[in-house]
Amino acid sequence: MASPFTIEEIYPDDGDDAPRLPRRQAGSSPQDLAVTLLADYTLRHRARIPSAALVALLAESGVSTAGARAAISRLARRGVLEGSREGRRSSYRISRAAAANLSGGGRWILAATTDVAAWDGCWTIVAFSLPQDRSTQRRALRGQLRWLGYAPLYDGLWISPYELSAQGRAQLARFTLGAVTVFRGPQAALDVIGQRAPIDAWDIEAIGRHYEEFLRRWTPLVPSLRSGGVDGAAAVRARTEVMDTFRRFPTLDPRLPLDLLPAGWLRQPARELFEAVYDGLAEPAARHVRSVVARFADGAQPDIQAHTTADLLAGVRDAEPAPERDGASATVESCAT
Template sequence: MNKQFNTRSMIFTLFGDYIRHYDNVIWIGSLIRLLQEFGHNEQSVRAAISRMNKQGWVESNKIGNKSYYSLTDRGKARMDEASKRIYKTEHPSWDGNWRILVYTIPENKRHLRDELRKELVWSGFGLLSNSCWITPNPLEEQVNRLIDKYDIHEYISFFQASYIGTNDQEELVQKCWNLDEINEKYQLFIQEYSQKYVIDKNKMEKGELSDGSCFVKSALLVHQYRKFLFIDPNLPQELLPNMWLGDSAASLFTDYYKMLNEPAKRFFEQVYNQGEVEKVMEEINK
């Protein structure tokens, strides 16, 4: 299979969807074998996991001559947050208030501004005006984590407020997020994956899909759907347009994922167990 996505991003997908549910640790040999299914070679896997280690997403343990990797607390927190949003069954409830984050990060720390912007977009904040970000969701925990992570307590002001402007809430939302563009991306996802779902469902009923194929299809499905975490602010129902396609996309994703899940897990476990992880966990926890 040709390589379709960058190695680091695929490792995140595997940690989020599989590894964190299996003692949160994997032998590098098993990880290399799994990534081969997507066209990634050993060198690219080792380079990517090394970068993730330096960035604080994973940590390594060496038992004998084998290296094992697990998510750090920071990595677990990110995966937990992502999982809640990917596998959500309903929209977040809204208390009618907005959370407002304002920063005054100096020019000599511009790199922190750039990093913070990326994190805020990922968490679902929208840019209201220069250095002023808003969200209707209670993201206090995520904000505190960001402030601690980048050590920017002195540069951040964080408020909770109600909107009493002359325009309605819909115009406020339109100013901060391009929901029409997001809706178009959901439409493209539905068009592509509804066809794939029908084809693969027919193949599964005929017994024509191997466990390995299901694993690849499932991981790529999650990987593709995970991209919406970077653009969809996960707004409450009250703030969404009437013809919102996010719910239809979520239903399609859930049905497709459930169909592939069991055979995909079988394949993952077959490769994963070659790393003798249970013995390793005993050594780590001694």
């Protein structure tokens, strides 16, 4: 299931020195896969993995040797990975900045698809006007708004059901330089034909199809993983793919209020299925990653561990917090106050 969003929108840059995570392509790029693999098994201790082992793991997902080595090199140049060399052996680990970002991002993915917040009936509106010759700035602003959970109701007017946080305001200020206005309030009903509801800024039918496709793809696997029938490279491939797909839902569906959505909205069933697959494959996948790494490293690799969804919610490691995402822990007050 391809997503229209880039990984920068899921784990955005934080200033000039932040790691630049890879752009989303149709399907999973080698860089996507490498980041997911390293985050899923080395994030807790920032364990180092020999480059040859990472190439071998990526090969199990169909990435060529040349493609894997190019992806590793690009991630190192972007500051996502840190390299080291001992003799002729090179190894890589997630950089401290990328680890902090990924840890916070993992926590947000689970919180954003688990927490249920009441809605006060108000909308936050962000209106901006940028000249045509500032197209790069306009694209960056739109990406940031999408990341914060906003969608375009009209060109230059984006909305969200949740308050814009102080950190979100600061992030927008970096992109607009005064060319933006933010306000919040309820929708005023008009007795006209064709009035557009704010929820129409999101393609609800398309989001629903993404959920349905996710359920169709992963539900048949549950009996096999519960019986221990998924092991080795298959377990790693499945766990990587399910994370790579599920982590896009909080951006597609930024905790839209359930009372505005069709009955039987599939956000929670998708969340429960993700937990069953991701947690159910944790141990067999980690065993396989350790076995592959052991072929290229000296001795056991106890720092290679798989975390669960509970670990993600608790925070996989003591890292600096990732950027705040609006609506992740909204409190309900009257929008008139």
